Amino acid sequence: MGSMWMMVIDQLSLRYPMTPPIPDPKACIVGFILGVSVAANWTHADEVSLPYKGLSLNANLELAADKQLADGVILITHGGLAHRDMELITYLQKQFKERAYSSLAINLSLGLGNRHGMYDCKITHRHLNDDSKEEIGAWIDWLQKQGAKRVVLLGHSRGGAQTALYVAERDNELVKALVLLAPATTDNTNSATYLRRYKKPLAPLLETARKLVDSGKGSTVLKHVGLLNCSDTTATATTFVSYYGQDPRLDSPYLIQKLKKPTLVVVAGSDEEVIGLDKKLAPLADGTRLRMKVIEGAGHTFRDLFADDAADAIDTFLKSIAYATPAT
Structure with missing residues (x-):
């Protein structure tokens, strides 16, 4: 029975590789040396x-x-x-x-x-x-x-x-x-996509973020915003403008x-x-x-x-x- 469960676990780990394994201490040491x-x-x-x-x-x-x-x-x-x-x-x-x-x-x-x-x-975006x-x-x-x-x-x-x-x-x-x-x-990252994905308009959020950046307050945290794959998150004004400022x-x-x-x-x-x-x-x-x-x-x-x-x-x-x- 034990071996059967191990086979199931192995199959699941192959089917869902997005969950990273717990790093082995020896591997971490090797990685550091490398x-x-x-x-x-x-x-x-x-x-x-x-x-x-x-x-x-x-x-x-x-x-x-x-x-x-x-x-x-x-x-x-x-x-x-x-x-x-x-x-x-x-x-x-x-x-x-x-x-x-x-x-x-x-x-x-x-x-x-x-x-x-x-x-x-849940982590504030500052990148x-x-x-x-x-x-x-x-x-x-x-x-x-x-x-x-x-x-x-x-x-x-x-x-x-x-x-x-x-x-x-x-x-x-x-x-x-x-x-x-x-x-x-x-x-x-345009207005139409933002509205469709997050059910809120981009323009007012972007205007607020740009004003903060222009006034030297780009580190101010905006709450309950959508950003990339996060539908309800926090991000600094500078981060928000970086991704949604319509930069070519x-x-x-x-x-x-x-x-x-x-x-x-x-x-x-x-x-x-x-x-x-x-x-x-x-x-x-x-x-x-x-x-x-x-x-x-x-x-x-x-x-x-x-x-x-x-x-x-x-x-x-x-x-x-x-x-x-x-x-x-």
Whole structure:
């Protein structure tokens, strides 16, 4: 009977991977060593940590068989308020490893040290959209110190737009290409979407937040506001303006126009969150600098076999830009 229950528990843990396991103390020690040691060697999946502005960032490193960091790494950024252990991301890391690609899936801190799991909506939001590009940059700098010679950036949803933001405004010669999965647009944070999602108008909240920011009181906390995946939460005025101030830098099509490196956008054909992305990108997709792959029937998180389709599209793209060949 005991073994039967263990099998059930194992199956549940596979079916619902969004709940992170309790970290093993030994693994935490290994992760710490990996995070600070430049000479470390990896042979399997490891949590790595990185000191950053008084916080500790963490990521999951999946090193492909017979590969070193010098051979290249796909750096993966999750969607808004999410985390590196989302089903799509863990599955893609597994697929990449089987296809001989190493990957590093990061957790954005969102202002919290050593953050794991979904952001708790009970915690006041003090993070900014622009924080993401700085943290992506910190991880790229870390990879460079570890000897990585090339990096492909991959982002999903809001993480896709934030990945594009990093390359458009900061960048690093180590970055060779981008893959954006259902990247967010300004439609996700406009007035119509806000009203539909939270049943309250955006304009008065945004006006209040902007006045506070303009008067130097951006740290003032706004109560009972909707923000990203949180329907009733608290957030500073600065945070609210960062995500809902109608800044074009929140819009992936706007940012993609500025990118000069090979970029693949994977569009979910039945996306319920990012709607009409294929039409917005069609004029930009030249088949060289920007390539677009529409996966018909896929929802925003590419569940089930649609994740395999996404992995196939990414693999084809990487081979087309010679990323699959040994680094020199």
